Amino acid sequence: MKPNRSSTPALFQMFNWIADPLSYLSNNAKLHGDIIEAQFINFPPFILIGNPQMVQEVFNADIKLFDIGKGNKIMQPLLGEYSVIMQEGEQHQKQRKLMVPAFHGDRMRGYGKLICDIAISVFSENLNAGVLPVRPLMQEITLRVILEAVFGISDQIEDSEKRTRYHELKRLLTLVLEGLSSPLKVSFLFFPFLQKDIGTWSPWGQFLERSRQIDKLIFAEIQSRRDEPEQVSQNRTDILSMLMATKDEAGESLSNVELRDDLMTLLVAGHETTASALSWAFYWVHHQPEVLDKLGKELAELGENPDPNAVFQLPYLTAVCNETLRIYPVGMLTFPRVVRSPMQIMGYDFEAGTFLAPCIYIIHNREDIYPEPHKFRPERFLERQFSPYEFFPFGGGSRRCLGNIFAQFEMKLVLATILTKFKLTLVNNSPIKPVRRGLTIAPSDHLSIKISLI
Numbered sequence: 453m454k455p456n457r458s459s460t461p462a463l464f465q466m467f468n469w470i471a472d473p474l475s476y477l478s479n480n481a482k483l484h485g486d487i488i489e490a491q492f493i494n495f496p497p498f499i500l501i502g503n504p505q506m507v508q509e510v511f512n513a514d515i516k517l518f519d520i521g522k523g524n525k526i527m528q529p530l531l532g533e534y535s536v537i538m539q540e541g542e543q544h545q546k547q548r549k550l551m552v553p554a555f556h557g558d559r560m561r562g563y564g565k566l567i568c569d570i571a572i573s574v575f576s577e578n579l580n581a582g583v584l585p586v587r588p589l590m591q592e593i594t595l596r597v598i599l600e601a602v603f604g605i606s607d608q609i610e611d612s613e614k615r616t617r618y619h620e621l622k623r624l625l626t627l628v629l630e631g632l633s634s635p636l637k638v639s640f641l642f643f644p645f646l647q648k649d650i651g652t653w654s655p656w657g658q659f660l661e662r663s664r665q666i667d668k669l670i671f672a673e674i675q676s677r678r679d680e681p682e683q684v685s686q687n688r689t690d691i692l693s694m695l696m697a698t699k700d701e702a703g704e705s706l707s708n709v710e711l712r713d714d715l716m717t718l719l720v721a722g723h724e725t726t727a728s729a730l731s732w733a734f735y736w737v738h739h740q741p742e743v744l745d746k747l748g749k750e751l752a753e754l755g756e757n758p759d760p761n762a763v764f765q766l767p768y769l770t771a772v773c774n775e776t777l778r779i780y781p782v783g784m785l786t787f788p789r790v791v792r793s794p795m796q797i798m799g800y801d802f803e804a805g806t807f808l809a810p811c812i813y814i815i816h817n818r819e820d821i822y823p824e825p826h827k828f829r830p831e832r833f834l835e836r837q838f839s840p841y842e843f844f845p846f847g848g849g850s851r852r853c854l855g856n857i858f859a860q861f862e863m864k865l866v867l868a869t870i871l872t873k874f875k876l877t878l879v880n881n882s883p884i885k886p887v888r889r890g891l892t893i894a895p896s897d898h899l900s901i902k903i904s905l906i
């Protein structure tokens with residue numbers, strides 16, 4: 453059996469997917485059911501899976517059945533060929549194992565105070581500053597947090613060389629990601645023929661030049677630690693120190709290029725997504741005052757300066773974050789799983805090379821799982837449990853998001869800290885549209901607030 457597919461020409465499907473991805477997904481699901489073959493130019497058959505049972509089979513399948521790095525080639529110019537995201541099979545598992553300790557319990561507890569301090573400082577700097585777009589504000593918080601978690605550097609650091617490096621990295625990362633922020637700007641990732649370096653006035657040339665400058669800064673930071681080995685000690689809690697100190701079973705440590713690609717992956721994956729998720733959370737909480745009210749009561753019960761772990765476990769706050777990630781999941785699809793040799797799942801035949809993409813957005817908006825799916829209703833997460841194939845904003849199986857606990861910790865702590873210390877007013881309470889931002893979706897720039905003290 454073959455999945456249903458649209459008769460719309462591949463080029464139009466591609467434009468539609470780039471320009472208005474959520475309408476593309478929901479229209480196809482309405483017309484063609486929950487297992488759909490999309491056709492995009494430059495791509496092999498691309499199956500959008502909106503069926504939880506098939507998602508379960510894909511997540512739980514033997515990892516040898518799929519290539520995944522191959523399906524992520526679109527991200528290679530940004531993250532590099534040694535990024536964990538680009539690896540396959542055993543190499544992927546080995547590299548992932550090196551990174552996992554950075555996100556374990558003890559380390560997370562260490563990040564708690566850092567996250568709260570950064571959130572307060574960003575909001576205090578913008579207090580009474582008039583109308584402010586929400587996303588850049590959130591991005592400032594999540595970028596400062598990830599730079600400090602990854603490199604252990606901030607604008608407080610005494611070493612002036614490191615401080616300059618920190619400011620430059622922050623500026624360049626923002627510029628590179630801004631350069632991919634709209635459907636038009638991101639097109640060169642989808643159409644490799646646009647990847648022509650004809651000087652820094654061209655989008656691709658500018659992207660390459662900025663990436664080169666970022667590389668230089670990251671390599672300089674790595675070198676400074678190689679020159680002063682005491683910087684790579686067990687006492688340092690940043691992720692770069694940890695990665696430089698780790699050795700695999702053969703006693704090998706990561707090379708400079710491998711380190712660069714993994715750091716870049718954490719920097720990019722670790723702040724864009726969380727900034728968008730947080731922007732949505734602030735929107736929903738203020739768009740529906742009854743949610744703010746309930747959340748306020750729950751937070752008040754913890755008293756002043758609560759323990760970050762107690763905040764992490766609050767049931768209503770958890771439901772608010774889950775509902776935020778359900779209704780507009782920042783990643784609309786998981787990474788595609790590329791079929792290695794012809795296979796059958798649930799009676800459907802897939803040839804080698806086919807991309808199988810569990811579609812988070814379609815499943816999170818299924819009426820049979822989530823009644824009235826377009827309503828923001830956190831209570832649904834208190835009334836029943838959803839399986840990891842019905843609710844999976846962080847993907848699943850061997851590729852499940854490495855930073856998922858970090859992201860949820862950050863979302864909850866930023867929300868709790870800001871809502872108990874500041875008063876936010878939405879500038880315009882009309883519904884906000886989700887728009888493409890790179891390979892993800894985010895609230896449109898119309899989402900703005902005013903900040904004052906409570």
Ligand code: HEM
Pocket residue numbers: 536537538548717718721722723725726729781782783785786787788845846847848849850851852853854855856858859
């Ligand atoms: C709300 C925030 C976030 C969302 C919605 C999100 C979502 C995702 C999704 C959907 C995947 C693909 C999983 C799959 O294909 O099964 C993924 C992978 C990944 N994410 Fe996240 N993510 C978030 C935050 C973070 C953070 C904070 C970090 C790191 C600090 C991070 C690092 C990664 C990495 C390294 C991978 C690749 C894992 C692998 O290939 O094994 N993400 N994320």
